[in-house]
Amino acid sequence: MKETNNKIQFQVSDTLIENVKQLINSREQRQILAFLDRFHYADIAEILDELSFEEAIYSIKLLDSETTSGVLKELDDDLREKIFQNLSAKEIAEEVEELDTDDAADIIAELPEERQETVIEKIEDQEHKADIQELLAYHEDTAGGLMAKELVKVYETWTVAGCLRKIRGQAKDVKRVHSIYVVTKHDVLIGRLSLKDLIVAKSEQKISDIYLSNVDYVNVEDHAEDVAKIMQKYDLEAIPVINKNRQLLGRITIDDIVDVIKEEADKDYQLAAGITQDVEADDSIIDLTKARLPWLFLGLIGGIGAFIIMEGFQTSLSEFSILFLFTPLIAAMAGNVGVQSSAIIVQGLANDDVKGSINKRLLKEMLLAALNGIILSVFLFLFVYIWKSQNTSLAIAISVSLIVVIIIAGLIGTFIPLFLNKRGIDPAIATGPFITTSNDIFGIVIYLIIAKTILGI
Amino acid sequence: MKETNNKIQFQVSDTLIENVKQLINSREQRQILAFLDRFHYADIAEILDELSFEEAIYSIKLLDSETTSGVLKELDDDLREKIFQNLSAKEIAEEVEELDTDDAADIIAELPEERQETVIEKIEDQEHKADIQELLAYHEDTAGGLMAKELVKVYETWTVAGCLRKIRGQAKDVKRVHSIYVVTKHDVLIGRLSLKDLIVAKSEQKISDIYLSNVDYVNVEDHAEDVAKIMQKYDLEAIPVINKNRQLLGRITIDDIVDVIKEEADKDYQLAAGITQDVEADDSIIDLTKARLPWLFLGLIGGIGAFIIMEGFQTSLSEFSILFLFTPLIAAMAGNVGVQSSAIIVQGLANDDVKGSINKRLLKEMLLAALNGIILSVFLFLFVYIWKSQNTSLAIAISVSLIVVIIIAGLIGTFIPLFLNKRGIDPAIATGPFITTSNDIFGIVIYLIIAKTILGI
Secondary structure (H helix, E strand, O other), X not given: OOOOOOHHHOOOOHHHHHHHHHHHHOOOHHHHHHHHHOOOHHXXXXXXXXXXXXXXXXXXXXXXXXXXXXXXXHXXXXXXXXXXXXXXXXXXXXXXXXXXXXXXXXXXXXXXXXXXXXXXXXXXXXXXXXXXXXXXOOOOOEHHHHOEOOOEEEEOOOEHHHHHHHHHHHHHHOOOOOOEEEEOOOOEEEEEEOHHXXXXXXXXOEHHHHXXXXXXXXXXXXXXXXXXXXXXXXXXXXXXXXXXXXXXXXXXXXXXXXXXXXXXXXXXXHHHOOOOOOOOOOOOHHHHHHHHHHHHHHHHHHHHHHHXXXXXXXXXXXXXXXXXXXXXXXXXXXXXXXXXXXXXXXXXXXXXXXXXXXXXXXXXXXXXXXXXXXXXXXXXXXHHHHHOOOOHHHHHXXXXXXXHHHHHHHHHHHHHHHHHHHXXXXXXXXXXXXXXXXXXXXXXXXXXXXXXXXXXX | OOOOOOHHHOOOOHHHHHHHHHHHHOOOHHHHHHHHHOOOHHHHHHHHHHOOXXXXXXXXXXXXXXXXXXXXXXXXXXXXXXXXXXXXXXXXXXXXXXXXXXXXXXXXXXXXXXHHHHHHHHOOOHHHHHHHHHHHOOOOOEHHHHOEOOOEEEEOOOEHHHHHHHHHHHHHHOOOOOOEEEEOOOOEEEEEEOHHHHHHOOOOOEHHHHOEOOXXXXXXXXXXXXXXXXXXXXXXXXXXXXXXXXXXXEEEEHHHHHHHHHHHHHHHHHHHOOOOOOOOOOOOHHHHHHHHHHHHHHHHHHHHHHHHHHHHHHOOOHHHHHHHHHHHHHHHHHHHHHHHHHHHHHHHHHOOOOOOOHHHHHHHHHHHHHHHHHHHHHHHXXXXXXXXXXXXXHHHHHHHHHHHHHHHHHHHHHHHHHXXXXXXXXXXXXXXXXXXXXHHXXXXXXXXXXXXXXXXX
């Protein structure tokens, strides 16, 4: 028996990559295979990601078909795309045959449209081919786009012994048997069984006598995020997918849902930071610029707007030019409060924690912002009062404006995501630069107007 | 057989809550039970969260012990704490007996310390009690803190038939059998088997002949986040936990890891938005203030710092007071760039995507920031040039400063999280208000110095 490996310690090190590169350069096929064989598919994929393209494709072509398909599934999208450009339709079809239907469909969907057809035609297993074609028809953000056709189903009329016999056949194609789904002769889902239940039951018992009828399921049209929410809420590890006639179509496993949850969280995080989704630290400068520049441009327009507004006030406030020196402070506070309020609402909406009316929530945010605003303003008042030799009216003007600006910034930050959400728009775009920029401008306008009024100019 | 319910459609509605409240007020015990019985534990927990405390505790006390424990596990922490204050140690112990060891330990850990002892003493099942005491000793952020003692293990010397017999016994306590763990007589983990393998094997075969030796595992001291990364990377649904002698201690299932991933993402998101972790939209104004005020205070100090700096430049720049009107623009750009760069690094670090040297990464960010900076500055130059009647030197001064500010902001945003990460500090604190505030100040200082130099003052 070979030693078990503690996989947690796997780290792509420079030495490891150096070793692989040397082996490849010396074309030591057997040694390369022996070396890579020690690793899990996901680890091999990580290693290939670090190689040059020529080295990666050389290695890929050495691996057996099962390993290749496992590795391809885990590769970085860009590298996979390049590798496929170097493989014939026949070769891709062979890899696809090895994969579960859901992974196979995902990989085919990434190919250029004209190539998809050719690859599908070359798939030899007719059932696999039909399954993949069915899956390709569903939108990737729906339950249909996430599900796999591989599952174990039994008919209610079968006996336990008959079931075990059939399962021995079906289970070969199913890597993990979570639940056994019980269907009528028309394939309508009526319940479930665990393998454990089956083992514990007597072999002559009928499935209809032992199955559990309370089975959770989702509809093939349901949105991926909703599927993720259900599976998370009810701690499910797999969920069957049905059509509108309640017929069993496939099942979704939790590992795919983990990816949905992670992607959703990453997307919200990037939007909050002013990055349009789907870039990584290792992407090219051009891709990163495309993701970052639009938001920066928005910020620039906002800054120019703020400048124009301040210039408008410049003549009337010429005696109090000191007021302009506080505009970065006011803008920063308005921005920070806005980001806080919007983030908490966006997160609450994502987690389904935000219940009750918008008005109640705005009232709460107003009280919260007022409390924060008063505390901060007292501090600012004391600073200005002491620093500007007891100029009470100036200190009052600035600190009162700060309270009002904070309250309004909080209200904007709360209202915009709620409003977008009601209109069916992803509220996450309301965090980050969008809210900071609008709050900067609102903040400065409000500040200058209030200060002007209080100072009686 | 009762109809299956499509759980996705469950939504706590006002009408539903009204109905429950009415049933409770009229003390219709049987009807309340019949009503709640239709729902999943997690749904009942959601309903209870919407009731008054008296109503919730009245309902909880009606439910049978198994349901109560399932519901308690899903309840909001605050409500659970209040309910426990109203239950005797004996009653809590009874609920704990119904739960899996990991959930039981989590719930006991939430109790005030003096109460933990009393509750543990009242647990009647001695094995369950010992398991819980063992789990309580591990830190909640480690594999030990996540694992449950419930698992199915078999000795290598057993036969398949013997195994199936033993498993029928062990499996009663284990809700989901993912893998069967194979151990030596000293409980050392040597491999795994799936139930499927066992069913497919011949009954007289020995376990030692059929088990798979390549089993992933984690050490009991491993950090929860690392466990999450492994399970995600290798698409695992359960992982065994061992001690340093490789003895099998417990197992972690993917549903607990989903929670770890979600919490980690939520925490990073909140830090980026300037909220200290662990608050929700529905928390009290005091809790929300505690989470938000410190960051706002940091922003205020930064704003005051910016003010003091600008005031220092005021005399020398008195002819060019227009420069001050651009400070909100400069501060906003510095802040936005900083947040973008730090977010992409923080996310990359969280996903283990950031490889290679810090210097290379800083160089890349510099090129990226320079590219963005030049594009934005050209635009700003044109604006100032046109708006300020072809004042070339002013337009140059402002736009050149912007390029430099953007580059330095990008470098700071890249460097700080990498530096914190190297020092073992959570880099996520470097996003949001922390980076915005420091970049505001740096940005304004750099801007004023460069503008002053270019304008030759």
